[in-house]
Amino acid sequence: MSAYVDFFIRNKDEFIPIADYSRNSMIYSIVNDDVPYEKIRAIATQDISRFINIAAEKIRDYEQRIRKEKECIKLIATFNNDIEEKLEVIAQREESIEEYTQSIEECTYAKNFFSFLTELIEARRWEENRSININEYIYAGIEIERPTAEDICEVKE
Numbered sequence: 001m002s003a004y005v006d007f008f009i010r011n012k013d014e015f016i017p018i019a020d021y022s023r024n025s026m027i028y029s030i031v032n033d034d035v036p037y038e039k040i041r042a043i044a045t046q047d048i049s050r051f052i053n054i055a056a057e058k059i060r061d062y063e064q065r066i067r068k069e070k071e072c073i074k075l076i077a078t079f080n081n082d083i084e085e086k087l088e089v090i091a092q093r094e095e096s097i098e099e100y101t102q103s104i105e106e107c108t109y110a111k112n113f114f115s116f117l118t119e120l121i122e123a124r125r126w127e128e129n130r131s132i133n134i135n136e137y138i139y140a141g142i143e144i145e146r147p148t149a150e151d152i153c154e155v156k157e
């Protein structure tokens with residue numbers, strides 16, 4: 001059974017769903033330790049900035065791994081092994097590069113999603129006669145499809 005992290009926009013005491021992501025997504029992985037199970041909590045701009053930074057750091061890590069794999073491929077070509085052994089090891093390294101490239105794409109998608117959440121908040125920040133607290137505008141929780149105000153929990157410190 002797969003778990004999902006759900007994101008909502010708050011309109012008074014109504015929570016409007018905007019996205020959900022399964023446990024095997026990068027977004028779930030990034031927010032998992034910050035959002036409650038079967039409850040919701042406000043996601044403030046500083047949370048979103050941290051999520052973006054986590055995604056960016058993961059991208060840098062995967063890019064570094066790709067560089068190392070490419071260096072290894074160049075080095076393998078200089079070995080005195082027979083061609084079949086070389087090709088097998090090179091194929092394994094290229095498969096790793098493909099996996100890292102896919103992870104970079106997932107991290108980039110996560111960064112873009114979190115940036116979108118920031119834009120949603122920023123659009124409300126400058127409204128005239130703003131009646132909302134921008135740090136209580138976006139909410140998230142794991143495995144909670146129809147939250148109510150009673151499902152709000154405080155931020156973990």
